[in-house]
Amino acid sequence: MTETSTNPARILVIFGTRPEAIKLFPVVAALKADPRFDARVCVSAQHRGMLDQVLEIAGITPDHDLDLMRPNQTLDGLTAALITELGRVMDAEQPARVMVQGDTATAMAGALAAYYRKIPVDHVEAGLRSGNIYHPWPEEVNRKIIGAIARLHFAPTQVSRAALLRENVPDAQIHVTGNTVIDALHWVGARIAENPALAGGLADLEARFAGKRIIGVTSHRRENFGDGMENIATAIRTIAQRPDTAIIFPVHLNPNVRAVMNERLAGLDNVALIEPLDYPHFARLLSIAEIMLTDSGGVQEEAPALGKPVLVMRETTERPEGVEAGTARLVGTDSARIVTEIFSLLDDKAAYEAMARAHNPFGDGQSAGRIVDLIAGDIGA
Ligand code: UD1
Ligand code: UDP
Numbered sequence: 001m002t003e004t005s006t007n008p009a010r011i012l013v014i015f016g017t018r019p020e021a022i023k024l025f026p027v028v029a030a031l032k033a034d035p036r037f038d039a040r041v042c043v044s045a046q047h048r049g050m051l052d053q054v055l056e057i058a059g060i061t062p063d064h065d066l067d068l069m070r071p072n073q074t075l076d077g078l079t080a081a082l083i084t085e086l087g088r089v090m091d092a093e094q095p096a097r098v099m100v101q102g103d104t105a106t107a108m109a110g111a112l113a114a115y116y117r118k119i120p121v122d123h124v125e126a127g128l129r130s131g132n133i134y135h136p137w138p139e140e141v142n143r144k145i146i147g148a149i150a151r152l153h154f155a156p157t158q159v160s161r162a163a164l165l166r167e168n169v170p171d172a173q174i175h176v177t178g179n180t181v182i183d184a185l186h187w188v189g190a191r192i193a194e195n196p197a198l199a200g201g202l203a204d205l206e207a208r209f210a211g212k213r214i215i216g217v218t219s220h221r222r223e224n225f226g227d228g229m230e231n232i233a234t235a236i237r238t239i240a241q242r243p244d245t246a247i248i249f250p251v252h253l254n255p256n257v258r259a260v261m262n263e264r265l266a267g268l269d270n271v272a273l274i275e276p277l278d279y280p281h282f283a284r285l286l287s288i289a290e291i292m293l294t295d296s297g298g299v300q301e302e303a304p305a306l307g308k309p310v311l312v313m314r315e316t317t318e319r320p321e322g323v324e325a326g327t328a329r330l331v332g333t334d335s336a337r338i339v340t341e342i343f344s345l346l347d348d349k350a351a352y353e354a355m356a357r358a359h360n361p362f363g364d365g366q367s368a369g370r371i372v373d374l375i376a377g378d379i380g381a
Contacts (some may be wrong), residue, residue: 006121008038009379011122012095014086016046016068016106018046018054020297022279023125025058026183026368027151034372036381042089044082044106050253053278057188075105075138082109090117097151101125101180102297103136103143111146121146122375125179126153127160127169128318135316136297137223144153152378154371156362157321172173177370178363181301182235186365188283199284202248209246213346214379215239216289219261219313220252220297228333231258232313233264235338240270245346248269281380290352291345293338300328300364302360309355310342319341321361326354 011031015024023044031039042064045051055062066085068078090309092100098114100107101124111121123146133140144167146154153169155161156179164174192199219232236247250274251261265271277285283302286292295313303310304327311331312323322328331341345348345352 008036009096009381010038010093011099011375011378012040012042012090012093013099014042014044014106014110014257014342015043015101015104016051016082017104018050018276020101020104020107020294021051021054021058021060021278022184022298023180024099025054026180027101027124027371028058029101030368030372036376037372040064040093040095042066042086044079044110046073046082046087046104046106047253048134050276053276057279058127063093064253078107082106083113083335086117087113090114090119095119097374098125099120100146103128104145105138105142106272108142108145109135111149111158115149120151120378121149121243123150124154124371125156126150126173127155127161127162127164128159129163130316130318132316135223136221136318137316137377140318152374153375154367156367159321171292175370175374176381177374178365178367179301180371181298181364182305182363182365182369183368184279184362185283185302185305188279192280192283199280201281202277202284202288205248205274209248209270212246213244213290214288215245215247215342216285216292216294217247217249218252218292218294218299219249220254220257221295221314224313224333225256228313229260230336231262231333231335233260234335235273235342236265237268238335238339239342240265240268241257242270242346245270246350248274248289250277250282250285252276267272271344290302291342293342295333296358304328305358305360305373307332307356307358309352310346311338311345313338319362322359325357325359325361327357329355 031037041062043062045067048069099122100110116120151175154177292310300319304322310328
């Protein structure tokens with residue numbers, strides 16, 4: 001298919017959760033600025049409040065907002081609604097391409113609905129694999145489904161490229177572009193430098209915890225619900241007994257996370273349980289934290305880029321690059337292990353310094369432009 005600059009190619013960018021929005025806003029900006037494309041944005045709103053925080057900061061007004069989030073939604077109910085509703089949008093928009101990111105239900109259903117219409121799919125952040133279909137669950141299978149469908153696979157690193165080659169994805173369809181999260185991190189850093197008030201909302205907390213060593217925590221993985229969340233809370237209670245330490249924990253809006261954390265951690269002197277932070281404020285938390293303790297995917301990429309040791313509360317990771325470089329460590333969800341690892345970093349300067357090296361295998365901040373050029377090349381624009 002050939003498009004000319006007078007007939008820009010319509011590309012439908014689909015996302016639904018906070019991390020997809022963070023990792024796609026640089027690509028949406030690059031597509032919108034490019035006369036070769038007519039970029040349309042469809043949000044499933046699989047997340048509502050946490051998605052809207054990103055849309056606002058990034059200045060994106062979606063062309064379609066499916067508003068699909070339901071309280072404590074099930075995977076099957078969500079997936080069924082996504083396929084039907086995203087298919088309707090594709091029928092209305094008739095895009096030449098569909099873009100999805102990562103491994104959420106929205107991304108998987110978007111790819112599948114596009115495949116049912118034989119619309120080529122561009123996959124941003126392709127080729128991440130843990131090798132275990134239950135860790136992370138259901139993301140490992142979601143991304144394998146997208147991998148089976150995608151036309152262009154934008155792998156963040158050579159590790160992810162190699163994983164796709166092992167699954168017999170043709171080499172010519174894989175491009176190592178870096179991860180767009182680094183584009184997003186650079187962008188937000190520049191905005192904060194221009195206007196520090198954008199990330200000024202933590203000032204009271206920073207004053208309350210002045211002189212203490214701050215540990216930033218996030219947690220939301222489905223495979224950690226139940227015992228995992230209880231163990232994480234137990235570990236935080238123990239760490240918080242240290243008078244030199246403070247924990248800042250923006251709590252994910254998922255009720256399976258909030259119920260446990262509110263019950264186990266509310267009211268502790270050294271623990272601030274706060275609402276999800278918008279991206280500039282989360283970037284501020286990354287900069288004031290001495291250590292990040294997380295089960296998040298994106299935070300595993302951002303913390304090493306900023307030279308912050310990151311302890312990953314998972315059994316496996318699809319992002320081995322940080323672990324191999326020594327800036328990230330898998331600690332699982334055993335409370336005693338989490339406490340030991342945190343105390344070792346707090347008490348052993350050499351151990352801390354060994355992890356606290358800025359290390360950025362995930363990208364150079366130029367990924368979005370590369371992705372747009374590669375799609376344009378593929379469609380002959
Ligand atoms: C989803 C993704 C996961 C991603 C995570 C990022 C799937 C299957 N999971 O998990 O890959 O790492 O997002 O955060 O796609 N909720 C709100 N407000 C919000 C967001 C969520 O109230 O803004 C609550 C709702 O009750 C919702 C529940 O959280 O039903 C679960 O949201 P869902 O998107 O299904 O799963 P996550 O665990 O957020
Ligand atoms: N994040 C944020 N505010 C918060 C917590 C996280 O903006 O309170 C950002 C974080 O910088 C990262 C992304 O959200 O870019 C990670 O999202 P999440 O952990 O929900 O999902 P995952 O990356 O595990 O899919």
